Amino acid sequence: MSTPWFADPAPGYVPPHATCSELSDKFDELDIGEDEKGSYESVPVEAEGVDIPPPVTSFQEMRFSATSLNDNIRRCNYVKPTPIQSHAIPVAMIGRDLMACAQTGSGKTAAFCFPIINAIVVDKTRITIRRVSGGATAFPVALILAPTRELSCQIDEEAKKFSYQTGVKVVVAYGGAPIFQQLQNLARGVDILVATPGRLVDLIERRRVSLKNIKYLALDEADRMLDMGFERQVRRIVQQSEMPPPGARQTMLFSATFPAEIKRLASDFLSNYIFLAAGKVGSSTALIVQRVEYVPDMKKREYLINLLTSQITEGAGLMLIFVETKRGADALERWLCRQGYRSAAIHGDKVQVERERALRSFRLGYTPILIATNVAARGLDIPHVAHVINFDLPRAIDDYVHRIGRTGRAGKSGLATAFFNDKNLPIAKGLAELMQEANQQVPTWLAEYAQRSCEGSNRSSRHDYYRNNGFVDDYSSQYGTSMESPYDDHFASSSGGATTLNSPYAADSYGEVTASGWDY
Numbered sequence: 001m002s003t004p005w006f007a008d009p010a011p012g013y014v015p016p017h018a019t020c021s022e023l024s025d026k027f028d029e030l031d032i033g034e035d036e037k038g039s040y041e042s043v044p045v046e047a048e049g050v051d052i053p054p055p056v057t058s059f060q061e062m063r064f065s066a067t068s069l070n071d072n073i074r075r076c077n078y079v080k081p082t083p084i085q086s087h088a089i090p091v092a093m094i095g096r097d098l099m100a101c102a103q104t105g106s107g108k109t110a111a112f113c114f115p116i117i118n119a120i121v122v123d124k125t126r127i128t129i130r131r132v133s134g135g136a137t138a139f140p141v142a143l144i145l146a147p148t149r150e151l152s153c154q155i156d157e158e159a160k161k162f163s164y165q166t167g168v169k170v171v172v173a174y175g176g177a178p179i180f181q182q183l184q185n186l187a188r189g190v191d192i193l194v195a196t197p198g199r200l201v202d203l204i205e206r207r208r209v210s211l212k213n214i215k216y217l218a219l220d221e222a223d224r225m226l227d228m229g230f231e232r233q234v235r236r237i238v239q240q241s242e243m244p245p246p247g248a249r250q251t252m253l254f255s256a257t258f259p260a261e262i263k264r265l266a267s268d269f270l271s272n273y274i275f276l277a278a279g280k281v282g283s284s285t286a287l288i289v290q291r292v293e294y295v296p297d298m299k300k301r302e303y304l305i306n307l308l309t310s311q312i313t314e315g316a317g318l319m320l321i322f323v324e325t326k327r328g329a330d331a332l333e334r335w336l337c338r339q340g341y342r343s344a345a346i347h348g349d350k351v352q353v354e355r356e357r358a359l360r361s362f363r364l365g366y367t368p369i370l371i372a373t374n375v376a377a378r379g380l381d382i383p384h385v386a387h388v389i390n391f392d393l394p395r396a397i398d399d400y401v402h403r404i405g406r407t408g409r410a411g412k413s414g415l416a417t418a419f420f421n422d423k424n425l426p427i428a429k430g431l432a433e434l435m436q437e438a439n440q441q442v443p444t445w446l447a448e449y450a451q452r453s454c455e456g457s458n459r460s461s462r463h464d465y466y467r468n469n470g471f472v473d474d475y476s477s478q479y480g481t482s483m484e485s486p487y488d489d490h491f492a493s494s495s496g497g498a499t500t501l502n503s504p505y506a507a508d509s510y511g512e513v514t515a516s517g518w519d520y
């Protein structure tokens, strides 16, 4: 891909929206060389549970009855299943519940989509829409929940691509976008509903969606969906709606990280489940070269410019820069633009149209630098992201794992650079452990910080650190109202035109900014 670092897009350029007719073209974007996949094929997979079906080594062995699904897998150029697909798909195909942890970029989306699509094609009895007084109610048979709007859209596009010409209808519903269009799409019938929790609760309350017929439930980024920010809404959807209980539905939870306490909590949603871990739980892939530089706050911009200059010389791909606050994202974007670098920013205070525009223009290379808060940390699969920079390190190591996972995907290599300074002492131990696990060179000075961080507190492991620090209330007390939440539109629900906060955490944590930040 030619990367127009300084090239101006046409005046008034607005990145186009993908349409269904473009879906067949999307298959062409996928060309993953066999040789690049070798490194993740060797990842060992551990399984816990009873009567675990053996893994398979090819898509043919998965025996999907839907021939069009097999055709679509071929169109995607998926020659061989990834390790998590090899193990998880046979489990899902026999109808068992599943909790699966696998490294970023290792194909978890297909691992839950393929069995769902196949089962829906086989099941001819489904009713997806029923007319009731006052409008139509949609009765999806499968529900996929994801924490951010952009990730929901991406899963929707993937699911549409995988179910191309199968007759399976996929609809997405997420906050920040006009509800009218989504209601129209739902009224045409839906087999698989992909949604963010906030918008889904709204649709259930308006009686436009009933979860009575749900047979398959998948939670992507499941650890995020079940932590304090989302747990209440997810319980409302899964346990206090008409959704059939565990055992009467199939539930699949996927993520690259699963802190122990979230794993315990998740078992409430599952019945006789199998736990799969591809690689070490919460580890990062060795395909990502990780560098850590000691950079005082005052020097960060200077260091960044040096990195940008060297990347341009090398003619590399897209660069994703993570910062901690929304204000910080805007400030860095303005500054980089003033320096002549085409960049865009994405965070939770931008309206949805701006967020989508920034992401699209980044994907297309018009703005090859994207400055993002945690809202872009999870799940996004953007080809050609060559370099992830943690300009501000996150406070939870699992967030770091997801952030750097935006590069080094599907067997491709990537580079991640982190700017570390004394403020990041609490993450030092987790960072050093993680780098060691991924066979990265840990600088001596970082090992010393890691040692100090253990002595200075009882945060003996990165999962303990996550437990102590990963939650909403802690963010607000440290950073005030401009701090970006790692969560999406789950706090606010709108009914009768008024936007209300429906989480006890929301108001405490964010004050007024929450309402405007979560542009539901």
Ligand SMILES: Nc1ncnc2c1ncn2[C@@H]1O[C@H](COP(=O)(O)OP(=O)(O)OP(=O)(O)O)[C@@H](O)[C@H]1O
Pocket (backbone or CB within 6 Å): 030, 032, 077, 078, 079, 080, 081, 082, 085, 102, 103, 104, 105, 106, 107, 108, 109, 110, 255, 256, 378, 379, 380, 381, 405, 406, 409, 410
């Ligand atoms: N069997 C396969 N062969 C080749 N490429 C694949 C295969 N399965 C998935 N991919 C590709 O790998 C990339 C990453 O997949 P996906 O987004 O599902 O990863 P993920 O594990 O969900 O990552 P994350 O943890 O970041 O959400 C996608 O571009 C996808 O098309």
